[in-house]
Amino acid sequence: MIAGPGELHESDLKALSKQVIAHYGDVWTAIHEETLTRLGRMLGAAGSPYLIPGSGSTCLDAAVLNMFEPGQRIVVPNTGFFGVRLIEIATSHHLQVVEVPVEVGAPVDPGRVADVIGGADGVLCTHVDTSTGVRHPVEALARVAHEAGAVCVVDGISSVGGELLDVDAAGIELLVTASQKGLEAPPGLGVIALGPGGRERIEARSRRPESWYLDLLTWDWYRTNWSWHPHPVTMPVNLVRALLSSLQRIDRTGLRECIGRRADLAKRCREGLRQLGLEPVAQAGCEANLVVAAWTDDPAKVQSALLERGIMISGGLQPTFGKAIRVGLMGRTATTEMVDRVLEGVAASLGSDVPGAG
Numbered sequence: 230m231i232a233g234p235g236e237l238h239e240s241d242l243k244a245l246s247k248q249v250i251a252h253y254g255d256v257w258t259a260i261h262e263e264t265l266t267r268l269g270r271m272l273g274a275a276g277s278p279y280l281i282p283g284s285g286s287t288c289l290d291a292a293v294l295n296m297f298e299p300g301q302r303i304v305v306p307n308t309g310f311f312g313v314r315l316i317e318i319a320t321s322h323h324l325q326v327v328e329v330p331v332e333v334g335a336p337v338d339p340g341r342v343a344d345v346i347g348g349a350d351g352v353l354c355t356h357v358d359t360s361t362g363v364r365h366p367v368e369a370l371a372r373v374a375h376e377a378g379a380v381c382v383v384d385g386i387s388s389v390g391g392e393l394l395d396v397d398a399a400g401i402e403l404l405v406t407a408s409q410k411g412l413e414a415p416p417g418l419g420v421i422a423l424g425p426g427g428r429e430r431i432e433a434r435s436r437r438p439e440s441w442y443l444d445l446l447t448w449d450w451y452r453t454n455w456s457w458h459p460h461p462v463t464m465p466v467n468l469v470r471a472l473l474s475s476l477q478r479i480d481r482t483g484l485r486e487c488i489g490r491r492a493d494l495a496k497r498c499r500e501g502l503r504q505l506g507l508e509p510v511a512q513a514g515c516e517a518n519l520v521v522a523a524w525t526d527d528p529a530k531v532q533s534a535l536l537e538r539g540i541m542i543s544g545g546l547q548p549t550f551g552k553a554i555r556v557g558l559m560g561r562t563a564t565t566e567m568v569d570r571v572l573e574g575v576a577a578s579l580g581s582d583v584p585g586a587g
């Protein structure tokens with residue numbers, strides 16, 4: 230129950246263990262196409278998304294490369310460990326970064342972004358920063374960006390599948406996610422969804438990005454011209470099959486229903502930890518559904534007590550490093566029973582009783 234990836238559901242594990250098939254031809258293209266269709270629907274994007282082998286960060290790199298050109302200025306809220314990563318990625322692509330400080334546990338204040346956005350080309354923000362378990366108001370940030378003629382690019386790696394977000398309705402230009410968090414598939418695939426504004430931005434560039442693999446036009450070319458092999462590289466067919474199996478499972482229940490259940494589970498986890506004296510890091514109203522972070526003096530002690538019970542959770546990551554535990558609610562173990570076992574283990578490590586038990 231770490232903060233991603235989670236354990237696979239049995240049916241997805243079966244899809245993963247099938248024999249390798251060719252990454253072209255009718256059998257494969259039907260699998261690939263259905264995966265993109267389901268992903269696009271889930272992300273609320275009318276344009277077909279991109280499925281790119283690599284981790285989520287591969288697509289964060291691609292997002293920055295395709296949306297911006299060297300020398301442009303972008304605003305990046307420092308939401309924690311993954312906000313810092315966005316700053317590092319933007320800097321590595323020679324962008325000028327205007328960092329906006331964010332109080333730990335609080336959502337990004339769109340007003341502070343509005344104060345510094347004049348003259349900038351974009352806002353780049355995490356939807357949920359996995360280091361804090363805080364959900365940030367990316368819809369409001371998109372409005373602030375648009376008022377200033379800038380674009381809004383979102384890292385939704387630990388939000389998609391667990392939070393409601395509709396790329397086209399929110400007017401987000403580009404959203405990144407990955408296979409292994411809320412999508413509950415194995416790690417190894419990144420996803421990019423472009424809103425209409427993102428497409429326009431790509432078409433308005435003065436020149437192509439300095440990458441072949443990460444240039445979205447490379448992916449477009451194969452999609453358009455090689456229908457029998459609609460991507461430029463050999464796809465990890467088994468990962469895509471496991472992802473498709475997971476998307477089919479989510480769709481059988483319905484995305485909204487899945488998100489609602491996950492929100493209830495996250496609440497149960499947060500409330501249980503609070504009753505044991507571990508205050509949630511996230512302020513009321515911005516708590517994420519896929520990861521719960523809670524303050525504690527000795528996270529290592531809590532983690533090792535849980536490990537003795539066969540459950541692995543995460544410690545903190547800056548700014549919660551050494552000061553918090555994080556419980557991932559992703560995959561097969563995102564159940565009431567498992568959350569209750571975590572709470573029992575935390576209680577035992579603190580020498581207290583589980584609230585409400587007995």
Ligand SMILES: *Cc1c(COP(=O)(O)O)cnc(C)c1O
Binds near residue numbers: 387407
């Ligand atoms: C996990 C995570 C990442 C990194 O994803 P990788 O697949 O490890 O590259 C980036 N941003 C957020 C918000 C994450 O939760």
